Amino acid sequence: xxxSPVLTSPYSDIPAPLGxxxxxxxxxxxxxxxxxxxxxxxIQIIDVAGSQxxxxxxxxxEGYSDGLDGTVTRTLLGQAMPQAGLLSAYFSQQMQPLVRxxxxxxxxxDSFMLACTPRYYEEAGYPGHPSCSDxxxxxxxxxxxxxxxGWPAINFFFNTQVxxxxxxxxxESWSRPGDYVLLQACQDLLCASSACPDDIDPANGWxxxxxxxxIYDAAEAFAPAMGRRVxxxxxxxxxxDSAFTPSIRALTQHLAEYNGFWVPMSYPHQGDQAExxxxxxxxxxxxLSALRKFEVTxxxxxxxxxxxxxxxxATLSVGQAAYGCLLNPHGGIIDDGIVFRLRDTAYRYVGNCxxxxxxxxxxxxxxxFAVTVEPSSDRLHNLAIQGPHxxxxxxxxxEFKAAEGQDGAIAHLNNLPYFHCTPARIFGIPVLLxxxxxxxxxxxxxxxxxxxGAALWDGLMQAxxxxxxxxxxxxxxxxxxxxxxxxAAGREFTxxxxxxxxxxxxxxxxxSKGHFIGRAAxxxxxxxxxxxAVGLMLEGNExxxxxxxxxxxxxxxxxxxxWRVGHVTSGTFSPILNRxxxxxxxxxxxxxxxxxxxxxxxxxxxxRIPAQVGPLSLYDPTKSxxxxx
Amino acid sequence: MSPxxxxxxxxxxxxxWDFAGRDGLQAALQLFGPRANRIAPFQSFSTSWQQQPCTxxxxxxxxxxxxxxxGAALDLATQALDLxxxxxxxxxxxTVFLPRAExxxxxxNLATTNPLYRLDPxxxxxxxxARIGNCAVLIWHHTWNTQPYLAIQTVTTQQDFIRQVVN
Numbered sequence: 141x142x143x144s145p146v147l148t149s150p151y152s153d154i155p156a157p158l159g160x161x162x163x164x165x166x167x168x169x170x171x172x173x174x175x176x177x178x179x180x181x182x183i184q185i186i187d188v189a190g191s192q193x194x195x196x197x198x199x200x201x202e203g204y205s206d207g208l209d210g211t212v213t214r215t216l217l218g219q220a221m222p223q224a225g226l227l228s229a230y231f232s233q234q235m236q237p238l239v240r241x242x243x244x245x246x247x248x249x250d251s252f253m254l255a256c257t258p259r260y261y262e263e264a265g266y267p268g269h270p271s272c273s274d275x276x277x278x279x280x281x282x283x284x285x286x287x288x289x290g291w292p293a294i295n296f297f298f299n300t301q302v303x304x305x306x307x308x309x310x311x312e313s314w315s316r317p318g319d320y321v322l323l324q325a326c327q328d329l330l331c332a333s334s335a336c337p338d339d340i341d342p343a344n345g346w347x348x349x350x351x352x353x354x355i356y357d358a359a360e361a362f363a364p365a366m367g368r369r370v371x372x373x374x375x376x377x378x379x380x381d382s383a384f385t386p387s388i389r390a391l392t393q394h395l396a397e398y399n400g401f402w403v404p405m406s407y408p409h410q411g412d413q414a415e416x417x418x419x420x421x422x423x424x425x426x427x428l429s430a431l432r433k434f435e436v437t438x439x440x441x442x443x444x445x446x447x448x449x450x451x452x453x454a455t456l457s458v459g460q461a462a463y464g465c466l467l468n469p470h471g472g473i474i475d476d477g478i479v480f481r482l483r484d485t486a487y488r489y490v491g492n493c494x495x496x497x498x499x500x501x502x503x504x505x506x507x508x509f510a511v512t513v514e515p516s517s518d519r520l521h522n523l524a525i526q527g528p529h530x531x532x533x534x535x536x537x538x539e540f541k542a543a544e545g546q547d548g549a550i551a552h553l554n555n556l557p558y559f560h561c562t563p564a565r566i567f568g569i570p571v572l573l574x575x576x577x578x579x580x581x582x583x584x585x586x587x588x589x590x591x592x593g594a595a596l597w598d599g600l601m602q603a604x605x606x607x608x609x610x611x612x613x614x615x616x617x618x619x620x621x622x623x624x625x626x627x628a629a630g631r632e633f634t635x636x637x638x639x640x641x642x643x644x645x646x647x648x649x650x651x652s653k654g655h656f657i658g659r660a661a662x663x664x665x666x667x668x669x670x671x672x673a674v675g676l677m678l679e680g681n682e683x684x685x686x687x688x689x690x691x692x693x694x695x696x697x698x699x700x701x702x703w704r705v706g707h708v709t710s711g712t713f714s715p716i717l718n719r720x721x722x723x724x725x726x727x728x729x730x731x732x733x734x735x736x737x738x739x740x741x742x743x744x745x746x747x748r749i750p751a752q753v754g755p756l757s758l759y760d761p762t763k764s765x766x767x768x769x
Numbered sequence: 770m771s772p773x774x775x776x777x778x779x780x781x782x783x784x785x786w787d788f789a790g791r792d793g794l795q796a797a798l799q800l801f802g803p804r805a806n807r808i809a810p811f812q813s814f815s816t817s818w819q820q821q822p823c824t825x826x827x828x829x830x831x832x833x834x835x836x837x838x839x840g841a842a843l844d845l846a847t848q849a850l851d852l853x854x855x856x857x858x859x860x861x862x863x864t865v866f867l868p869r870a871e872x873x874x875x876x877x878n879l880a881t882t883n884p885l886y887r888l889d890p891x892x893x894x895x896x897x898x899a900r901i902g903n904c905a906v907l908i909w910h911h912t913w914n915t916q917p918y919l920a921i922q923t924v925t926t927q928q929d930f931i932r933q934v935v936n
Contacts, residue, residue, distance in 0.1 A: 226884055226885070393884040393885065394884075394885050406809070408885065408886055408887045409812070409887065409890075409891070409892050409895045410809065411808070411809015411810060411811070411812055412809055413806070413807055413808055413809040413812075414807070414808070414809055414812070417807055680791065680792075681791055681792055681793075681794060681795055681831065682791055683830070713794075713830065715806050715807070718798070718806060
């Protein structure tokens with residue numbers, strides 16, 4: 141059914157328009173519409189009531205002959221679905237971009253299945269049930285488009301997943317009321333959208349509801365963003381730029397969403413190898429603003445951190461910092477991070493998760509601690525400047541205001557020890573300067589107010605030229621952190637993995653402090669963690685990846701001993717070691733240095749690559765570089 | 770494959786070879802030295818090989834393209850390494866050379882790339898996969914035998930089209 145354009149927005153059951161609305165359509169439950177869109181215009185497909193799928197077709201060319209093609213799209217992008225950002229386009233059969241994803245607040249859609257068909261309902265015992273494909277046939281007939289028994293559509297909000305055994309499972313949509321996908325047309329199009337009529341399975345929550353479509357003016361400029369939900373009590377968060385992103389965008393378009401921020405993956409004509417070598421041999425600059433910061437203040441600030449954080453922070457002097465993790469009662473790692481002691485009763489926790497703050501608050505409330513936990517990520521963005529020349533570069537730029545010895549203040553960068561911080565100014569910009577990092581190199585991090593972030597970035601890029609400074613993307617950072625045995629959330633640890641398994645058992649203050657969350661579980665886990673973290677040096681040049689299985693040596697031809705002893709968590713090719721390396725978690729019996737294991741490739745039967753157990757940090761295992769003076 | 774050129778005055782005489790495989794990087798390191806481990810895909814460096822000029826272009830983690838003087842036998846040299854890789858001359862590729870300054874100025878308007886790559890600027894010792902019209906090309910700004918060159922690699926059947934466009 142073709143709906144007439146509505147030029148105003150009288151609908152109160154959906155979020156307000158994002159911009160100037162050219163037309164809008166309400167698709168009744170279980171119906172479909174076709175509508176024209178001009179090149180440059182935006183199409184917002186809104187799930188009105190939640191859990192409602194909306195299948196989408198687009199046609200370009202003379203006689204609408206060039207239709208949107210999910211297979212072409214998957215092949216050209218190398219991923220199941222386009223996403224806001226670099227790989228955002230849906231392509232046609234002629235490999236032309238038809239629409240780009242600009243924003244997506246749901247993040248779960250289907251591009252593998254047909255729009256629902258009469259056959260699906262017939263085989264389930266519902267002959268004559270309406271279907272998206274039949275509804276499309278009706279509304280497209282007006283435009284002379286021949287009917288099909290099933291339309292290969294992009295099924296927005298349809299929650300499917302390809303399982304490891306190849307089956308495609310479907311379940312209730314993830315979308316909430318008001319969730320939307322915002323597309324931009326790359327050329328003049330005829331589009332069709334449905335409000336899926338499926339009420340015989342959970343796809344639409346058993347209750348088909350309407351879909352709303354808004355068309356926005358091409359003159360609008362909507363920022364690309366993905367929606368991220370991390371907790372029921374936290375709002376949807378759209379991908380944001382850091383203070384440094386505009387400067388970074390001038391250098392590269394290769395940005396990806398990471399933890400709610402757009403971050404550079406690599407820089408053109410530079411590549412991650414050059415960035416990596418700049419880090420290892422000279423100096424590199426990176427945006428780490430995706431870290432989350434929380435100010436923990438009050439008379440019981442120390443008590444809270446002693447209770448929730450793995451490390452004994454009572455020994456920290458003002459200006460000192462400690463790496464550790466937040467723990468849950470069964471000894472799992474909620475998050476890893478650094479506690480900075482800024483004043484007597486003021487600490488800053490820098491971690492990875494928006495939920496860290498609410499967690500600390502809830503712990504404080506349960507324990508009756510007099511403390512406030514305030515998120516400060518929106519006023520503290522941070523750069524890391526890392527590499528053997530980072531000190532030389534910064535020394536000439538940093539001004540220290542306080543007199544040496546005052547509140548832990550220092551007068552020269554040479555006097556800033558590892559895991560210490562100090563207020564300072566660079567180019568007159570106030571920063572908190574810490575000697576910390578995530579690279580295995582001597583390095584510093586600079587926390588700055590976003591308003592002055594661009595000036596700081598530009599100044600450092602300019603001042604770094606004589607030192608051979610390069611901006612560094614996430615690809616090179618991942619190489620460096622794997623070499624250095626540094627953990628990544630979701631790969632080396634989760635809330636089901638203890639610090640003893642993740643390789644940071646040294647950060648647990650079992651001996652140095654009293655009771656804390658997870659202590660009872662950790663006392664047991666310490667005796668024999670199910671797995672322990674190791675570094676692996678692989679023979680040959682194939683690169684291992686997370687999830688690959690680890691076996692004892694020489695067992696590939698012996699069925700009796702074909703069991704696994706661990707798995708790879710991260711892998712890379714180490715340029716400085718000139719070999720393939722990995723981080724793995726293996727049973728303690730197989731974790732001794734020098735033990736030779738095997739990493740399974742493909743199906744783990746076709747090829748296994750010998751790998752020797754080494755320290756978690758295969759590069760500079762004594763940490764001499766990060767500690768160097 | 771011998772390169773063809775829009776003008777002989779800026780046309781080096783080299784032959785292109787491809788090699789790739791599980792041990793591609795190790796082959797590059799053994800043949801051409803440690804710089805092979807310092808360049809990213811679509812970056813290149815010039816060196817010498819068997820006392821002859823040579824330029825090495827990295828195409829992927831384990832994939833390389835090498836410009837060598839005509840008559841060089843890279844395949845025989847790699848056989849001795851006993852590594853897992855294939856080596857072959859780029860028999861289906863033609864190279865069209867452009868005057869550098871003019872080419873660097875014109876190519877951003879003639880060619881399109883995906884957003885990962887940039888033609889403006891295209892520094893020396895960098896390459897960019899691109900399209901000129903419907904024709905896929907690899908634009909390579911490189912050094913060979915100490916001289917800088919700007920080259921467009923394309924399939925031999927498209928070289929006349931490319932030459933027409935760039936001229």
